[in-house]
Amino acid sequence: MANQTPAQEQAAPQDRPKSRRVGALSGLLPFIRPYRALMWGAIAALTLTAFVSLLLPIAVRRVVDTFNADDVTLLNQYFAAALGIVALLALGTGARYYMVTRLGERVVADIRRALFDRMIGMSPSFFERIMTGEILSRLTTDTTLVLSVIGSSVSIALRNLLLLAGGLVLMLLTSGKLTGLVLLLVPMVIVPIVVMGRRLRVLSRESQDLIAASSANAAEALMAAQTVQSFTHERVSRAAFSDVTERAFDAARRRIGTRAIMTVIVIFLVFNGIVGVLWIGANDVRSGAMTAGVLVQFVIYAVMVAGAVGALSEIWGELQRAAGATERLMELLAAADAVEDPATPVALPRPVRGEVRFQDVTFRYPARPGIAALNGVTLDISPGETVALVGPSGAGKTTIIQLLQRFYDPSGGSITIDGVDLRDMARSDFRAALSMVPQEPVIFAASARENIRFGRPEATDAEVDEAARAAAAHDFLSALPRGYDTELGERGVLLSGGQRQRVAIARAILRDAPILLLDEATSALDAESERAVQAAVERLAEGRTTLIVAHRLATVKKADRIIVFDHGRIVDSGTHDALVARNGLYARLARLQFTEGSAAA
Template sequence: MTRSTPPVPGAPGQTEEREKSKKLGSLKALLPFMRPYRSLLLAAVSALVVTAVLSLTLPLAVRRVVDNFYTKDAQTLDLYFAAALGIAGLLAIGTGLRYLLVTRLGERVVADIRKAVFDRVIGMSPAFYEKVMTGEVLSRITTDTTLILSVISSSVSIALRNLLIFIGGLALMLFTSAKLTAMVLLIVPAVVVPILVLGRKLRVLSRENQDWIAASSGNASEGLSAVQTVQAFTHERASQAKFSEFTELSYDAARRRVNTRAIMTVIVIFLVFSGIVGVLWIGARDVRAGDMTQGALVQFVIYAVMVAGGVAALSEIWGELQRASGATERLVELLQTEDAVVDPTNPRSLPSPVVGQLTFDDVTFAYPSRPGTKALEHVSLAIEPGETVAFVGPSGAGKTTIIQMLLRFYDPSSGRILLDGVDLAELRRDDFRKYIAVVPQDPVIFATSARENIRFGRPDASDAEIEAAAQAAAAHDFIAALPDGYDSYLGERGVMLSGGQKQRIAIARAILRDAPVLLLDEATSALDAESERAVQSAVDTLSQGRTTLIVAHRLATVKKADRIVVLDQGRVVATGPHDQLVSEGGLYARLAKLQFTEGIAAE
């Protein structure tokens, strides 16, 4: 099996990505999320400093106890024991407070990060999702933020505390015995070098591990979201093998990361405690020679152990910080990814009221994933308010692209698209999309009730309005027959509904929106003949006074349109009413002969 690294969105190339992962300071990107909680951060840092100072004070009390152990003044000895106990109590309270404050800060910051990332990706244009799997985005929102939570609520706090203990302990060691401290300092370079060298390698391996976890999540999400198709085509073993491959590559990266971290831990701890043993040996000789007291030696040893423990903890936490730094980079990439479609800095406003006049002005467009193939080429159309225009043509002719361009999911490569005389590129997307209702070719049903699925079209709609929309879409009867009626849970992606029922829910949603522009993309393709008649009647009523664009393969659906636009290979090849296009011959006449006449015969 060849090892490779999964692509990361927003990265120009893998070499650059790996170079980037070697830079230090990625965790600085978390500072803007911490800034709103300065008071909480200050309180947490204060508690951290107090507990570190108390930890450093405890050995001073222990020294007094040891040096006065054999004193005849029992009251003084009791006082030292009481002081030591008091310091221990304050240390316990301070540590608990530090944990509370730091953990609250971590939970709050990570919640804000998750919201910021979701807010960013939910507004990204479809071009972003042509290159990034949804499962990978979810992995970043969950797995990567969990790593950051671990760091903010635990690792950073412990690292700062151990850093303070290391610095303070080293200073107090120097105060206790300059000679022994100098010997301890001799081993510091030997400890720091492996931390820096192996720590850099850990950072790269941690980033690679997280990349593979995201790729694995993306693969699993894709397979599970299409589980019926996977099973229908007996693709389970191939899907299992692919997921297993991603998982094993993730494990392999994790194994190399763990091995590197274990080696670093062994080296650091051995060097640190070897130094302590050596210093203790020399200190014991000084006590025997009368150059220092027993209490002073005990105090020095405690400080040495605290300093050594701080260094060992820092080496452990360094690996966690490297992992979190890699996770932060990945989240920052999402937050900083530039969208192909952006709202203008100074948006214009639509004239009031919006009447639904649509204009395609010499529009040419190619999908980002297929830049060499024109989806639309020099398309010019003027659609009047209240006009019903149908788009027909073979698959791949550009019909659905027309709908996507009107919703400004993509921007034209050249040309303009106007609503009521205003270029869509000069408007905020949410400002003009609220005047458009759409029924997509593949209707989306959310994992909630039938009522809430329809209400998605207009969140402030009343229950009566929802039921009226369902009746207009010929959906009321089957919804009422569900176990809990309109409150029935429809399952993930509407698994409890048939294709036709899903489409009628989507039509009801569009009817409820009550927008001046209505877009129907194969809106009746999954309906039986009886339901299609009912829905077509509803659509005819709904389209009155509204600008309606209909995309359909079935020509019977578009026969009543005011105008039919025939597309072929992204170009407009003919326009006109049904009878005129049939009499002219050409592509529409051939489609009508193949399909429409047969449909009449079948009826």
């Protein structure tokens, strides 16, 4: 395990519960239930096709037994009836295919939507336990398996079950003696299906887990392709991906081998039995104990039954894989989140004044339970006040921003906006009153205009342009090939770091929320752009409650109050001049920064 990548460790199959039973497919019922009419229509169509298929051997028997008859009309009638049966079979099969496939596509689309809806609202602590690449694998690979089952395997399985049951009954009516001989073979066929099916179930789940690990590994490396190349890590990354992919292939190879052996055994036993029964039946025809037509009818039913058993053994393997996939999907849909909205949320009072209060807040990140990110923090921020949070890296500044957005809940104490505890409100309600500029801005693979409009989807083009001007982004956006309508590429690859930062600031300006959160918002800007954006931020902060997290102390000098953090505690507060005069941590940080700045100049 020491050589495993984080992606491999995350998805190691031995850490996961294995697929227990095909009954796990019952988790799909809530998604199928809304389309009961389509489901019953498909069942009716497959029942019709199975019934018609069972009539064909009787028609063949009549034709065979009338080969030597003097009345040609009767023979023609039997042939016409056979053609009618075939036409009915074709229509029923077409109707079954349409309804079953449509049902499968509809259900899988609903599952994908439900899964995305669930995942997009999960708190960051959830994504500390599972990689995004694995979720994407479940959204794609696992739902594709479910589609193959609903859209094909289940209907084929039901049809073959009907053919098996009906064929056995009609075989018994055709010849009890030959049917008894055939039934002696059933235990010999069932035993390998059950025994090897258990092994197949485990291998199917292992294979899917490793495919998810492979996807997670690839997503992680490709999303950081520039970093991989900068550190000439390609060989190691390729080796890691190759390793997990080979392990996935090995699991798939073992699954395929087990299924192939099971198929060989079942088909060998079934058709050996048919040959033996056919030999006995041929002797009965020679002795006059039965007609040739009866034997042909029995053989056709026997072949149908054998084919149904063979198909069911193959479909059983598909159902095993789909059961594992369904379990994985249901695990995500039922995943518990550390942060949930209350059953009866309290509404944030409107208009929002923007009073923020942290009362004796203690917090530890789930991934680092031994380290207190905040320890007994009490902080009162008045409506319209601009407060800067400063301190060394890891002091707890960004944690304040994350807790205020309720990405996590504090382990002790409370956080309120306008006197209402965040845990008593719906997250979408109070987050609508927040506007955020993160340290690492997220740019979507959309146009520049749509990226800015992300802050307020209903905004007009004129409002977007005004926000871009206020963020000093208008000039470079206008210079793009299609101006504001230029696609910025995945993660904004067409823009520099500073330009991405200004687009994010324009997004926050457009949102026009009463509480503004700036987490190193100007860290990626050059001096000229920083001055322009700083002026825009100052205008934006007027009349709003503003929290500024900054390492560059020059950006916080004009704050109404500066809060100094160290090791998760507030160690000082005041204006810039007052803090410098005290000669504490803030003064030391200021001296280091301004001295380095002078030396660099």
